[in-house]
Amino acid sequence: MQQICKGIFMVTCAGGISVLKPPVNIYIIPGKNGMIFDAGYGDRRSVDFLLKEISKIRAYCKKHCTGTDLSQIMVSHSHPDHFSGLYELKKKLGLSVLLTSDMSKLITSKKEYRKSYVETLNSGEYRSQKHRLINIFKPVADVLYEKNYGTRFLKRADVIIEADSYININNKLWRVFHCPGHCDDHICLYNQETGVLFAGDNVLRSITTWIGPPRSSLTKYLSSLLYMKKLPGLKIILTAHGSPVLNPKQRIKQILKWRALRTLQVYTVIKHSKQKSLSLDDIVKKIYEGQGWIKYKMAEGWIQLTLEHLEFKGRIARDRSKNKAVCYYCN
Ligand SMILES: [Zn+2]
Incomplete structure (x- = not known):
């Protein structure tokens, strides 16, 4: 773990050997009503590693006389590398889970979650019939993916938040805003006072964000990038994979150009x-x-x-x- 900005710690959980399970960042913001942003993988090894890192962070904060509470957790979007650990983290740390209603529909129902990845005729209109046949093998792929990521589903969210709203973390106001494109329910978290943006998978420092059907849209992704570029006082982007972006506006311009x-x-x-x-x-x-x-x-x-x-x-x-x-x- 490392303290990436004042009071914000980044823990990188190792993935697997394949590109399908990349290392993922989880952000820990301890304090009076601390927050964990993104939950990572749900397999035993990932959860145990994260819990140990959280203990170290709390010990560090105690030593430096800053708050150690972690009472809430939210995720950037409902891709399995970001929400699979929610169930175990809630259970082990007694966290309150904050989700938007769109996320809640999928993260609390395996059936709905799996259904959201079925390519409908509409989403696959450019694809030939043979591509639609791939859906026949989807149930097997679902089981393999969920096993690989240790995906667990919640019974319910503790708090439903609006996709465009404000939340209080350690007496600081953070803006939640809907930022679709990479994933339809993607949200970002921004604190204007410090210029810190949690952008999830929307902006990565050295690689291009994956986009593909059925839950992505290039049109919406471009709008989201333009919106983030204009955020007043934007200084740093904390990403879900890889190191932070220290030149946020320049990096967003590069992505738009690409x-x-x-x-x-x-x-x-x-x-x-x-x-x-x-x-x-x-x-x-x-x-x-x-x-x-x-x-x-x-x-x-x-x-x-x-x-x-x-x-x-x-x-x-x-x-x-x-x-x-x-x-x-x-x-
Ligand atoms: Zn994603």
């Missing part, structure tokens, strides 16, 4: 194609030519969202009869 380049790349493929219309598969293969099936699978999520964004912007249109993306402006 997404604009990627969007142009997809649009250019469609615009200069000799074919009248292109499927998602066609576009993925043109952008990642010769890079193999695994790369194609990893990339098709952001490309699908980019197609949806281009359609929203009126740059392309869908040929619904063929389930293909069609270039709208070909001049």
Whole structure:
């Protein structure tokens, strides 16, 4: 653990050997009514490690005559690397769990949670029929994922908070605001007095945030980035993975520029194609030519969202009869 800002400690829990379980940051803010932000993984090893780190933080705070209370916990969004540890942390530390109503629906119901990842016809309109067949194998994948992350579901939230509201942490006012894009129920936490922003997975220092269907939206992600860039007094972004962002506005500008380049790349493929219309598969293969099936699978999520964004912007249109993306402006 390390004290990353005055009174805010960061604990990084190791993930697994695969990229599917990356190391994740949990933030501990002890005081008069202290808060834990994000809960990490729920497997025994991760929870035990976190509890030991929390004991060390409390001992440090006691030694330095600052408050040691931790009475509440909230999560940035309902992805399993952020909420799976909630159940055990609540049980072991007697925490009050604060969730938005959107998060609460999924974190308190395995059925609803699993349902939220089913790609509907609507979310997969750019995908060919064979992609929808993947849903047949989803129940097996659900069990494997939940085991890997140690995912546990709560019976209920203790407090339902508005997605746009203020909360009190150690007599300081923190603003909670809805920040969708990476995940539909993502919230951020901001204290204007200190300029500290907990951005979850929305802004990472050295890697690009994953986006993909069915719970992401590039259009909403870009709006969220613009909103965060304009936060008055923003000084530091505390991220869910990796080290803090010390140049927040510059980093957000880099991400916006990267997404604009990627969007142009997809649009250019469609615009200069000799074919009248292109499927998602066609576009993925043109952008990642010769890079193999695994790369194609990893990339098709952001490309699908980019197609949806281009359609929203009126740059392309869908040929619904063929389930293909069609270039709208070909001049
Ligand atoms: Zn996430």
